[in-house]
Amino acid sequence: MVTRRAPPPRPGPCRLCPVRPLALFRPLSEAELDAIATTRSTVRLVRAGEAVLRRGEGANIVLTLFAGWAFAYRVLPDGRRQIGEIFLPGDLIGARGAASDPVEAVTDASLCVLSRVRLRAMLDNQPALAVSFAQLVARSNALLSERLASLGRRDAVQRVGALMLELAARQNAGVPPKDEDVPMPLRQTQLGDALGLSAEHVNRALATLRRERLLTLRSRTLRLHDPAALARLCGWDSAYLSEAPGV
Amino acid sequence: MVTRRAPPPRPGPCRLCPVRPLALFRPLSEAELDAIATTRSTVRLVRAGEAVLRRGEGANIVLTLFAGWAFAYRVLPDGRRQIGEIFLPGDLIGARGAASDPVEAVTDASLCVLSRVRLRAMLDNQPALAVSFAQLVARSNALLSERLASLGRRDAVQRVGALMLELAARQNAGVPPKDEDVPMPLRQTQLGDALGLSAEHVNRALATLRRERLLTLRSRTLRLHDPAALARLCGWDSAYLSEAPGV
DNA sequence: CGTCTTTTTGACTACTGTCAAGCGCTGTGG
DNA sequence: CCACAGCGCTTGACAGTAGTCAAAAAGACG
Incomplete structure (x- = not known):
């Protein structure tokens, strides 16, 4: 229980x-x-x-x-x-x-x-x-804008990859770590709700990324095997995460 | 020139x-x-x-x-x-x-x-x-969240309708006006870029809305013929626009 | 009036959703 | 310690929405 x-x-x-x-x-x-x-x-x-x-x-x-x-x-x-x-x-x-x-x-x-x-x-x-x-809200806006770009202009694989990069980076001082275990407690259904995809399609995207040896996501744990290549594939740039002063 | x-x-x-x-x-x-x-x-x-x-x-x-x-x-x-x-x-x-x-x-x-x-x-x-x-930044946050919901969970017709409602409302003290001319200078290409759609598909969505007699958009001018029905169709609620104090 | 941009329409492609079923891990109760 | 129940993950088949490419019509501007 x-x-x-x-x-x-x-x-x-x-x-x-x-x-x-x-x-x-x-x-x-x-x-x-x-x-x-x-x-x-x-x-x-x-x-x-x-x-x-x-x-x-x-x-x-x-x-x-x-x-x-x-x-x-x-x-x-x-x-x-x-x-x-x-x-x-x-x-x-x-x-x-x-x-x-x-x-x-x-x-x-x-x-x-x-x-x-x-x-x-x-x-x-x-x-x-x-x-x-205001800075905290501004940062939140930066994250929302990035996700907006994902939903608007990235396909399913890129969306999933970009979100994994972001969440890994946010747990690692802004840098997505290579080959380290990173907590990733979101369920595939929730990932779908965050990315505007069905849970099944999230699963297919994850399968693709796994097949390409870019990342592994198992039992609430994420591992990025090649963050640089993944970022390239997804058109992801960590700049928006920076703690840049909003004012 | x-x-x-x-x-x-x-x-x-x-x-x-x-x-x-x-x-x-x-x-x-x-x-x-x-x-x-x-x-x-x-x-x-x-x-x-x-x-x-x-x-x-x-x-x-x-x-x-x-x-x-x-x-x-x-x-x-x-x-x-x-x-x-x-x-x-x-x-x-x-x-x-x-x-x-x-x-x-x-x-x-x-x-x-x-x-x-x-x-x-x-x-x-x-x-x-x-x-x-801080309040202005928080309001921007609300608008971004709403659009995120559009891109993630509304189809093309609903996205276009919801954005028209929002932009009309923002020019009219928060209320989308019925049967009044409202400036709408965005090109269909730009609407597409805002909504995560191709310009052609924006056009088709607009045609649908026109056919349903919900709105007309011609020469940079928008007219909402039935804002209430449009809002229902799009699952749109003006609450997020309110000037509600962010703090 | 002629040119350039924007809008419209059509045909075809492709990505993503939906529905359905099977698998597997986790935690529960025997 | 093992069987079972549930939820979450996978996979497949098929349907539907939206993208792409192409071309014509309609406006806008000089």
Whole structure:
């Protein structure tokens, strides 16, 4: 039973936070951080498959993903689903406020919850924080633009390859590692929903990439055998991942 | 020759700016605005088809579109193009900084240019401005997510319909107007590049929508005959357009 | 009016989706 | 420790949507 599994790691004191360098609060000094630690309302633990943020809930809170993966999605009236942002540790969830899409956990996950009114108060007082906030959203825009290019102008094999490169790179300081095991918890159905493909076709694309000896994806683990060749095949360039200042 | 055509309107004094209610500086008082007017470095005039922002130029400047339309795009190694954000008057261009995609003018356009370092200084001093900036970036995020859903999960007719609804709504305070002429300067080739379709297929989709008496698009002018029915057909909901505070 | 761009239409190709069935791993219960 | 149940992954056959190529019609501009 899922309940038996070890829970995801709980966040500790903010000033020791291992994901802070990636997250909203990176520009703050330790002293400022201590102030926030008081402010941080709660921690949220979510199991794989459960809702991290429900429709509309974003009007009240913002979360920082501490451990685990999650994704935002939208369901069209005919039932088809499109996955938008894919969140990894350090990412900010719910930045769009009331207009935020619902978010679901891919793996068991733990998150730091911030009330939106408090966040707003903090942003009003700390311009550096507001700028950091904007930068995170700007980065998210860069990722969305890249995926838009995928859905619009890449075929199935290239889409799958480009997403694997991106997710591997985001777990490896921006560089897709060669011949190393990389966690890849997304199911093929979810990959399909993220890439605008059917799950079956994702499978066929993965088979092609495996046959070409470019990558292997088995039991939630990805291995890139030749990231450079894969990037060439997919027309993928890591530039959009850079932490380039949005302002 | 294009040069003969009347130039686009030049922006006047900031405090009288007609697009300010939509733009970055909306939260500022008239007094604060006067300070900025001094700061505003230049105005840029661009003709239809020319570059508004070149690759990498975003590292140095940010622009506010004053008049005309523009779009950001990305070119894949095989030459295919994907249009990302579509900019209308009041929109902020280049918010992603160095990572911004190149931007091209759809029509003749005029823009207010802000040096990035000055903008940064302003944001640091005016928290309201920093929050406004973050909100604009968050709104752009919402538009990108919606288009991602289009490319991933809507068929050609729905994609074209949804984009027409969005662009009509954005020119009409968020509501797609019924039976009114709406400017729609994008060529079918550009619509295709925005929607991940070939220009020919865009044309077929438009023909279908015309046949169904849902809309007419002729000589750069769009007319929605039944926005409600069109929205139903496309699974389109205007919620994502709302100016809902991102923070 | 002549030229160039944009739009339209048609025929054919190809990629991707859908439906269906079989396989396999993982975790559960005996 | 082994059989079973479920979910996820694979594979195949076929259908349908969209792309490509080609050419003509319709506008836009000088």
